[in-house]
Amino acid sequence: MDNRQDSPIRLAAIGMDQRQRNALRMLFDSKCHNRYVLMEEESSEICILDLDAFGGERLWQEFRQRNPERPLILVSLKPCKLTDSHTLFVQKPIPVAQLISAINQHAQALDRAIIPEDCEPQLKADDQPPANQQKTHASTPKLDTHKVATLMTKAQEKTFIGTSPDIDPDDNAQLAKIYYNPEHYLQGHMQQALNHAKRYNKNVAIEGPWPAIDLIIEHQRVLVDAGERQLRPYCTMPDATLEVDLQINDHIKPTTGRREYSLYAFVWQLALWASRGRLPAGTSLTQPIYLRRWPNFSRLVVTPYALSITALWTKHPRSLIDTAVSLNIPQRYVFAFYSATNAVQLAGETRRAVDTFIAPPGVERSSNRGLFSRLLNTLRGHKDES
Amino acid sequence: MSDFKIIFSGPVGAGKTTAITTISDIAPVSTDELATDMTRSRKNGTTVAMDYGLIKLQDNEQIHLYGTPGQERFDFMWEILTQGGIGLVLLISNQRPDPFRDLHFFLNAFKEFIAQGKVVVGVTQMDLASTPMIEDYHLQLENSGVKIPVFDIDARDKKDISILLEALLYSLDPCLDE
Numbered sequence: 001m002d003n004r005q006d007s008p009i010r011l012a013a014i015g016m017d018q019r020q021r022n023a024l025r026m027l028f029d030s031k032c033h034n035r036y037v038l039m040e041e042e043s044s045e046i047c048i049l050d051l052d053a054f055g056g057e058r059l060w061q062e063f064r065q066r067n068p069e070r071p072l073i074l075v076s077l078k079p080c081k082l083t084d085s086h087t088l089f090v091q092k093p094i095p096v097a098q099l100i101s102a103i104n105q106h107a108q109a110l111d112r113a114i115i116p117e118d119c120e121p122q123l124k125a126d127d128q129p130p131a132n133q134q135k136t137h138a139s140t141p142k143l144d145t146h147k148v149a150t151l152m153t154k155a156q157e158k159t160f161i162g163t164s165p166d167i168d169p170d171d172n173a174q175l176a177k178i179y180y181n182p183e184h185y186l187q188g189h190m191q192q193a194l195n196h197a198k199r200y201n202k203n204v205a206i207e208g209p210w211p212a213i214d215l216i217i218e219h220q221r222v223l224v225d226a227g228e229r230q231l232r233p234y235c236t237m238p239d240a241t242l243e244v245d246l247q248i249n250d251h252i253k254p255t256t257g258r259r260e261y262s263l264y265a266f267v268w269q270l271a272l273w274a275s276r277g278r279l280p281a282g283t284s285l286t287q288p289i290y291l292r293r294w295p296n297f298s299r300l301v302v303t304p305y306a307l308s309i310t311a312l313w314t315k316h317p318r319s320l321i322d323t324a325v326s327l328n329i330p331q332r333y334v335f336a337f338y339s340a341t342n343a344v345q346l347a348g349e350t351r352r353a354v355d356t357f358i359a360p361p362g363v364e365r366s367s368n369r370g371l372f373s374r375l376l377n378t379l380r381g382h383k384d385e386s
Numbered sequence: 387m388s389d390f391k392i393i394f395s396g397p398v399g400a401g402k403t404t405a406i407t408t409i410s411d412i413a414p415v416s417t418d419e420l421a422t423d424m425t426r427s428r429k430n431g432t433t434v435a436m437d438y439g440l441i442k443l444q445d446n447e448q449i450h451l452y453g454t455p456g457q458e459r460f461d462f463m464w465e466i467l468t469q470g471g472i473g474l475v476l477l478i479s480n481q482r483p484d485p486f487r488d489l490h491f492f493l494n495a496f497k498e499f500i501a502q503g504k505v506v507v508g509v510t511q512m513d514l515a516s517t518p519m520i521e522d523y524h525l526q527l528e529n530s531g532v533k534i535p536v537f538d539i540d541a542r543d544k545k546d547i548s549i550l551l552e553a554l555l556y557s558l559d560p561c562l563d564e
Contacts, residue, residue: 311560314533366559
């Protein structure tokens, strides 16, 4: 048996610092069955040179002067023109298979045993960084932030969603109970103010019986003279007779002592307060609903099943009733979420004939559902902690 | 007992190490060392090979968290790290000179995850740079063929990282609550 042929192939890394060498070592040690070993250039058989290193081109020329025929693998983000038959090129990001293929090509020319190119490039889940590379990472101090996703408590759920039971869509008496008119609530006045602000590209003050509210269109912010507790009664009680003045206003009261909200999150919250598990008047229960994109949940009040409904609607438009049935959840959660997403103009009824022509596909079940559910429960535990 | 992994990726200084530290149930191990080159201006420590953390579930099940190296020249590690992953958490810093270039660079590098809807995007440091806005990121993603969750996050906040991971799980299976 030829011992030289079976011994590890000696490689050198040129133009790479210690960190890059560590990464290569990690690849060779854990994924290439120790068939490759990283050495200094003098003792190596094949070299890998990073052309993107400082002075990479010069390093390449100097290497060729020192070693006119030594096998070389160049790596770079940009394509490179090769000038001799002893040099191969692999473009970054480097596919592991291509790197191994290049090494094998050189190894064959050197009459060395090669390893199969399908040598497991996958890092198993239980692999950890080599011990000599590990060091404990000090935990980062956690800073306070009020701008975080808020998953509802049971009490909040009653406030935002209500407790209405499911309805029979064919029963007109029950149907009448699931609708509300946003125009009779602060939500409607706020949406009207937003339309004004967008049309004229000006700030708008919403003047009514409530604490002063200013919409700052340029920064997509809302300034309010009160907290949520003072504001909420005006958001939950309908008043069709109320006279509201929308003032185009370039002069905004100073921000001192005022509450500042993101415009998007403010409208979202007003819609949830007004809706309480109901739908804007005229919403069809059977027309498929589209969702333009995922809401920025990290900065919103997250209603129960909101992520689940979002995932469903972003895959395929689906009616409100079908959504509740597909997810096996009470209708009020679907209605509340639709009201909020509709208020911020993320969701609406589809108008295309094709969306009602073919029934939406069934919901695919992941083979890892059990694991995902357990991870989900753990993550929710995390949120309760913080 | 099954072990699975979630990958955290993104450019230098986007918060990958911080995010793993925030959500991990163990003191994360890291190959961080002081940056000595071009990355020094962005952050003091830059990840060498990878970060590693763990979320422990019941019955000894574990979810492994891997952070890819932030430097483009270590890209070959990505392929090793990502194979067999549940999904990808892509973190983009809004403070970088061209966040959209970063976004497209990483989405291109992880095409297979995108095609399978196994990716979520967390935009960090929006408190320091308010533009581009989240809506702008969605516009950039319009041609990807899938609607990808994009959230404004603080990598130091466990709730923010949790909601990002939850969105990833629901993207993979909307009926998880059944």
